[in-house]
Amino acid sequence: MICEILSVGTELLMGQIANTDAQYLSRKLSQMGITVYRHSVVGDNPDRLREAVKTALSRCDLLITSGGLGPTEDDITKEIVCEVMGFPLALHEESKEAIEAFFARVGREMTPNNLRQAMQPVGGIVMRNRKGTAPGCIVEKDGKIAAVLPGPPRELSGMFEDQLEPYLLQKTGLTFFSEYLRIVGVGESKVEAVLEDLFHSADPTLALYCAPGEVQARITAACRRGEDGSQKTAPVKKEIYRRLGNSVYAEGEDASMAATLLDMMRSRGMKLALAESCTGGLLASKLVALSGASDVLLASLVTYANSAKEALLGVPSTILNTCGAVSSECALAMARGAREKTGADCAISVTGIAGPGGGTPEKPVGTVYVGLSGPFGDKWERLSLTGDRTHIREVTCLYAMNLMRLAILSPDQ
Amino acid sequence: MICEILSVGTELLMGQIANTDAQYLSRKLSQMGITVYRHSVVGDNPDRLREAVKTALSRCDLLITSGGLGPTEDDITKEIVCEVMGFPLALHEESKEAIEAFFARVGREMTPNNLRQAMQPVGGIVMRNRKGTAPGCIVEKDGKIAAVLPGPPRELSGMFEDQLEPYLLQKTGLTFFSEYLRIVGVGESKVEAVLEDLFHSADPTLALYCAPGEVQARITAACRRGEDGSQKTAPVKKEIYRRLGNSVYAEGEDASMAATLLDMMRSRGMKLALAESCTGGLLASKLVALSGASDVLLASLVTYANSAKEALLGVPSTILNTCGAVSSECALAMARGAREKTGADCAISVTGIAGPGGGTPEKPVGTVYVGLSGPFGDKWERLSLTGDRTHIREVTCLYAMNLMRLAILSPDQ
Structure with a gap:
């Protein structure tokens, strides 16, 4: 499956923020075996956004957008993606209630504009937003999938992990199981040399990432439904421990x-x-x-x-x-x-x-x-x-x- | 002047790094009054890179690329940009000497591959690299400018500030003079309200940026040759001090x-x-x-x-x-x-x-x-x-x- 990521926001083109959404999505997709061919960024301009959506959909199987789901007139990503894909929008009751509940919870007043966020594609899948007001959506037609995600990183990652990732894993028919080992006190080239033969395996794969003073090894197994990933990664993990001993100080992506x-x-x-x-x-x-x-x-x-x-x-x-x-x-x-x-x-x-x-x-x-x-x-x-x-x-x-x-x-x- | 930024590198598409080069360039260009319409990222693939360069040049006046200037076979950005722009490459003696000197200084052996980095466009401008081995270049034809920069952030920012920025400022005929005031202990909305009328000025402009616990005000004046920017920003600066007093704790972009x-x-x-x-x-x-x-x-x-x-x-x-x-x-x-x-x-x-x-x-x-x-x-x-x-x-x-x-x-x- 070939993917393109399209980020929408003038704040990106002004350099006020870095496009960490594209990095996050790319890392996640690459772990799922989905190939990302391009990132693009456009501002809140309907013509350039429409052209970017059309061009991307002509080249790839999966278009993921981030940003442009806010309540203001400028926020048009969902409208344009659904227009290009041919999905009309209608008021989505459940989203409306979720938005109303959000405003009640934070004690702020809801403006009529916010209801635009409850307009959703008829025949599409609505993705709820646990960390903000803007729902996302997925529309699929003629073998092309477009997924629309909010821009704020916490909202984007939450929605991806809750809803888009399981949807895509079902499409690819594969899940990926990864284990992370953190290695300290041994340089990257030394780790690479010591583990050299283990890099030749196609499944599970072994990859190294560097941070100041340490190296992280990722072992990833591709699993069909019902397969136990940890059984596939266990022999590699055991071998790394055998060769590097106490230099492996922790397991887990978020370990420190x-x-x-x-x-x-x-x-x-x-x-x-x-x-x-x-x-x-x-x-x-x-x-x-x-x-x-x-x-x-x-x-x-x-x-x-x-x-x-x-x-x-x-x-x-x-x-x-x-x-x-x-x-x-x-x-x-x-x-x-x-x-x-x-x-x-x-x-x-x-x-x-x-x-x-x-x-x-x-x-x-x-x-x-x-x-x-x-x-x-x-x-x-x-x-x-x-x-x-x-x-x-x-x-x-x-x-x-x-x-x-x-x-x-x-x-x- | 309309600009597009094209970043080249599979590590971006895999999510191993965020595209901070595009953010840096965007911030710098926006301060110079140059409008950025699009960012794109492609991998080290000749066909997709060639298409991205052609498409961008068909839409904008200025294309800036980052990355893909290394010594390996994968690194083809300069070759493709110069091919599309119609500039043949030839060995550039000065670059060759600089690369040889770099290797002598760090005590590493130079490979024949490194000489590819000394191939430069005939009729173009070569930009030297003070922080690495890959020179950059500028080629200009039929009202279109393409500038090729290295990917590592330190090399990119050094080359931009030393060489590309002065070149672009000469093209636009304007320089921009900015002053930064750091404000603490007053919330963003309060600062906005207190300074409200000052935002209506078109030159100098006033903009606010937020960081945890503080607000940064940027005053920017557009200057023709010989004009003194500080004279244009001084009245606004004085007014901000008058209204915010001791809450302004420092001046300068890098103050803390x-x-x-x-x-x-x-x-x-x-x-x-x-x-x-x-x-x-x-x-x-x-x-x-x-x-x-x-x-x-x-x-x-x-x-x-x-x-x-x-x-x-x-x-x-x-x-x-x-x-x-x-x-x-x-x-x-x-x-x-x-x-x-x-x-x-x-x-x-x-x-x-x-x-x-x-x-x-x-x-x-x-x-x-x-x-x-x-x-x-x-x-x-x-x-x-x-x-x-x-x-x-x-x-x-x-x-x-x-x-x-x-x-x-x-x-x-």
């Missing part, structure tokens, strides 16, 4: 190192403290971003100035004067200090040079010391990172959490 | 509250400490993200647990037991404690309920207390924020920094 570490420490009843210099609170912030972090995290001492390292963490001035703040000695003293001052079971410390200034030949920009203190004893590691200030701080957080994870998993190493 | 506060405190020789609960290090992280934060920021005590508020900041247990951690009393004690423990001139504290859990009828999710301590005395403010955990934490940081800024500006209020 912060969530993995929090879960691990929560299940062991462990409390954590942090002592941060170059990450400047970013590490704490990644944990606190997750609801329920308070079960584990007691405090982070962001000691950016040397005076604060002494006063708040008790780092001896001799260490600061002799070894410097960016040293294994300082990292260890910071971690021990954070543990003592807070009474936490474990502490992570970070001190380094995030740049752009401050590097020396012995300790260039990107040199970071991570200290750990816990029931496993005290440990430290020196990282040599590349990239800009933001990248160095991001990767430092990831690696620091991973070092604590490994220390808890293998306390004797 | 963190940079504003750091600059302000640096110039006064003031040192800052933070005490964070619900922001969990995010506030410190926003300051540390800026190189040179160490001139001002001494430390942040991220006291997520109540025990840490007592142990690290000396918040009396009576306050925690009687008023609770989310209270003006606790916020004040945290700010005073941070100042005392670090010896800073000023301290900001934050304690609140970021959600989704933890709200009560008296203190619903979004209730945040900000405490300030400094030469101006001790102050506190209660914020009532809406949105999800991320939004509440972001806006809290912005407002907390703004409260410190206002306290330093007007110590007697």
Whole structure:
């Protein structure tokens, strides 16, 4: 099935927002084995929109539009798609009631304009919108399918997953089952080399995606009705674990190192403290971003100035004067200090040079010391990172959490 | 001048990346008074790419492409654009030398393939690439202009600003001068109402953009050669300051509250400490993200647990037991404690309920207390924020920094 995605909105052509709808749909469709040949964006102009719809439908089997379903005169996507496909519109009672209920719930007044959103194609499928007022629709004729989705990303993804995805999966007769493994501490080219033979399989397929400091492996199996995808992906998954061991830190598309570490420490009843210099609170912030972090995290001492390292963490001035703040000695003293001052079971410390200034030949920009203190004893590691200030701080957080994870998993190493 | 943007790359159609190139170009072109009618994306397929180039050139005056300039067989954008426009390619010595120099500098070996990147249109303008190996080019014929840019965002923006932008500004005979004012603490609709009459001006124009917790006003003047844009924007700017006063916290497209506060405190020789609960290090992280934060920021005590508020900041247990951690009393004690423990001139504290859990009828999710301590005395403010955990934490940081800024500006209020 060949698909085109047509996004409608002057705000896209003015550069006020990026077309993340097209990215989201493309990723989802590619996972379903549907090929996307083109994206297009046009503004709220009837002639150009009509021409874009006609041209796209002349070339593809499936046209998905996003945007232009609002209540104003400018919003004409549904009208034009249905006109080109030859479906008249009529008031759809259920949509009308849903829109009225939405306005009652948020306590805003409904304008007559909003009823335009309840006009739906006769003979089409109406898709309800759980997160906004604009319903979407699907019309199908002569082997061509057009699906009309709202523009706001939350509304679009909700409607796609609830309604359009199941509809398309029924059309293709296939479902796709994916598993995601998150890999840390091994570069992409190394992961690629280690797993090389596994990429030759056509079903399940294996693909790698990169993020700062980590690699994500996706294993995807195409399944006919009744087939169990997890049975098809299991051997590949097992093989990846066998070859990469502890470098696989989590499973799942939305997994994160912060969530993995929090879960691990929560299940062991462990409390954590942090002592941060170059990450400047970013590490704490990644944990606190997750609801329920308070079960584990007691405090982070962001000691950016040397005076604060002494006063708040008790780092001896001799260490600061002799070894410097960016040293294994300082990292260890910071971690021990954070543990003592807070009474936490474990502490992570970070001190380094995030740049752009401050590097020396012995300790260039990107040199970071991570200290750990816990029931496993005290440990430290020196990282040599590349990239800009933001990248160095991001990767430092990831690696620091991973070092604590490994220390808890293998306390004797 | 009517423009279309054509992006080339299978990674876009697979949803691996969002089309931020099209957004960047659209924003830049709209600021220059060039109208963008369409965005398109096609993959690395010669037939579909050729058809897209022909169609676009039949409809617009200016076609800008991004992507498909790499050294591999798949990369064919330049070849196809020049073929359609009728410009033969030949080896461009200067580009060849630049590519050789690039490889020598990064210490990687150059492959014969890379020389394809030095093939350039005879009679066209070659645009050098300061951040990668692929040069771009401009070809112009029969009133149509086609500009070919590389895909990686840093390379694209560098080449646009260095070379394509000046070329287009010469074509349009106009330059655009913009000023940006950042406004905090006043909602978008309020700003719109207060400035209402100023939106009616055709030159300079006034436009508003929103970000979490703040509004950005852009004043843009169209200038003929020799005209001074700042003279045209000055009266509008003055008027905005007159009406919004201290709510305008900075000027400039890349300004931020963190940079504003750091600059302000640096110039006064003031040192800052933070005490964070619900922001969990995010506030410190926003300051540390800026190189040179160490001139001002001494430390942040991220006291997520109540025990840490007592142990690290000396918040009396009576306050925690009687008023609770989310209270003006606790916020004040945290700010005073941070100042005392670090010896800073000023301290900001934050304690609140970021959600989704933890709200009560008296203190619903979004209730945040900000405490300030400094030469101006001790102050506190209660914020009532809406949105999800991320939004509440972001806006809290912005407002907390703004409260410190206002306290330093007007110590007697």
